[in-house]
Amino acid sequence: MSRSNWAKVDIQTVPNIIVNPPGPNSKAMHTRAARYMKGYSSQVRLFPVAFEKGHGVTLTDVDGNTYIDFSSGIYVTGLGHCHPKVTEAVQKAAGELMNAHDFTTPIKMRLLEKLASIVPGEAAKKLTGMQFYDSGTAAVEAGLRVMRVASGKFEFISFHRDFHGKTLGAVGLARMDVSQGLRAPGFFLVPRGYCYRCEFHQTYPQCNLMCVDYIRTVLKEETSGRVAGIVLEPVQGWAGSIIPPDGWIQKIRALCDEFGLLLFADEVLTCMARTGKMFAMQHWDTVPDVMTLGKGFGNGFPVTAMLVAEKHKEAIEKISASTSYGGNPMACAAALASIEVIEEEDLCQRSLHLGELLMQRMRLMQEQYPIIGEVRGLGCLLGIELVKDRTTKEPFEQAGQLVYQKAFAKGLAWIPAGHILRMSPPMIMDDEVALKGLSIIEEAIAETQKELL
Numbered sequence: 173m174s175r176s177n178w179a180k181v182d183i184q185t186v187p188n189i190i191v192n193p194p195g196p197n198s199k200a201m202h203t204r205a206a207r208y209m210k211g212y213s214s215q216v217r218l219f220p221v222a223f224e225k226g227h228g229v230t231l232t233d234v235d236g237n238t239y240i241d242f243s244s245g246i247y248v249t250g251l252g253h254c255h256p257k258v259t260e261a262v263q264k265a266a267g268e269l270m271n272a273h274d275f276t277t278p279i280k281m282r283l284l285e286k287l288a289s290i291v292p293g294e295a296a297k298k299l300t301g302m303q304f305y306d307s308g309t310a311a312v313e314a315g316l317r318v319m320r321v322a323s324g325k326f327e328f329i330s331f332h333r334d335f336h337g338k339t340l341g342a343v344g345l346a347r348m349d350v351s352q353g354l355r356a357p358g359f360f361l362v363p364r365g366y367c368y369r370c371e372f373h374q375t376y377p378q379c380n381l382m383c384v385d386y387i388r389t390v391l392k393e394e395t396s397g398r399v400a401g402i403v404l405e406p407v408q409g410w411a412g413s414i415i416p417p418d419g420w421i422q423k424i425r426a427l428c429d430e431f432g433l434l435l436f437a438d439e440v441l442t443c444m445a446r447t448g449k450m451f452a453m454q455h456w457d458t459v460p461d462v463m464t465l466g467k468g469f470g471n472g473f474p475v476t477a478m479l480v481a482e483k484h485k486e487a488i489e490k491i492s493a494s495t496s497y498g499g500n501p502m503a504c505a506a507a508l509a510s511i512e513v514i515e516e517e518d519l520c521q522r523s524l525h526l527g528e529l530l531m532q533r534m535r536l537m538q539e540q541y542p543i544i545g546e547v548r549g550l551g552c553l554l555g556i557e558l559v560k561d562r563t564t565k566e567p568f569e570q571a572g573q574l575v576y577q578k579a580f581a582k583g584l585a586w587i588p589a590g591h592i593l594r595m596s597p598p599m600i601m602d603d604e605v606a607l608k609g610l611s612i613i614e615e616a617i618a619e620t621q622k623e624l625l
């Protein structure tokens with residue numbers, strides 16, 4: 173395993189909180205920005221800090237406080253902030269050619285060939301039809317369009333609490349904010365393989381994955397029979413790092429094959445070593461028909477992709493690949509450099525190692541703190557679920573909020589999700605730094621438990 177030294181930090185000096193955050197500069201800057209910028213995420217509303225710099229595994233705010241990064245800029249900068257190889261590649265491209273529509277450029281050609289060499293699938297199943305976009309949600313929309321063309325059908329099945337983006341098609345696949353109106357027709361949501369809170373009140377594996385069998389009922393009783401396919405997040409990110417039980421993905425693939433449905437794996441969040449494999453579906457040896465990539469794909473540069481199996485190449489030809497920015501030279505340079513770094517630094521292995529290290533400690537924490545209902549992780553995608561009572565499993569939202577704020581104030585930049593604490597440290601993080609980050613969370617949990625129970 174070779175990892176470069178550029179991002180090494182002295183464990184004695186991080187985090188470094190010199191002014192109680194959010195400090196005066198953060199507060200003043202955020203107030204000025206918030207005069208115009210509307211609709212902040214809960215992450216920002218709960219901790220309105222203003223960031224100035226990122227280097228490797230740390231972030232520095234405008235008051236000079238330095239934090240350990242347990243968020244990777246919301247699952248994006250898995251190779252660390254400003255990885256020199258990625259930064260250099262983007263700078264070089266920006267000096268040569270910034271945009272060329274969907275014309276071929278040398279760097280795009282190299283990225284396409286690199287991706288083709290790493291995507292899963294054999295022969296007709298290989299994901300070699302490719303288009304580039306500039307946001308995850310745009311790639312998801314392209315995936316839905318290609319499914320409609322390939323199948324000649326127009327209905328979709330997706331899963332409770334999955335998240336696929338914020339454009340109209342993508343929101344139809346997920347839980348809707350009711351204030352924004354109704355879900356478009358043709359979208360059907362079904363329970364997910366979330367064993368800690370099984371909607372069928374079953375126990376795995378005795379349940380035989382009844383949740384997948386239930387999709388048969390939905391196909392028969394709820395849809396018009398014109399279902400293009402099933403869309404899923406291999407591991408749920410937004411919902412709280414929820415990992416499906418073994419067999420769930422494979423059983424869905426089998427169901428798709430039985431009914432002639434396409435399987436769309438939205439890997440926007442899970443791709444690029446985040447879960448310990450280049451693509452999370454590889455954990456279950458399952459090849460989807462359609463796959464989307466984003467977030468870590470460009471390690472911070474907005475570049476995403478929609479990939480389609482070779483056998484659907486006529487369908488992808490029919491949906492135009494041209495967008496204003498998708499796959500521009502800077503985007504392709506960032507994505508190509510990011511893939512190369514993952515390979516050169518063996519970051520899939522690193523992700524698995526770091527994930528297991530953190531999980532060992534999280535399991536001990538679970539024994540010690542009754543407000544921890546479940547701990548889970550796959551590679552560097554981890555979650556801790558807080559409950560009021562382990563028997564009733566009632567979600568402990570107030571605790572989630574407090575732990576988030578307390579840990580942030582102690583120097584950990586990370587992501588809340590209601591009662592679930594989400595963690596996605598950069599895969600380049602050293603063991604000691606990762607354990608220090610987790611000990612900040614532990615301290616915050618201990619204090620919160622004392623205050624609230």
Ligand SMILES: Cc1ncc(COP(=O)(O)O)c(C=O)c1O
Nearest residue numbers: 307308309335336337438440441
């Ligand atoms: C699984 C998944 N799909 C799609 C999206 C949308 O990506 P973007 O925010 O880049 O539009 C997200 C964003 O969080 C996501 O997690």
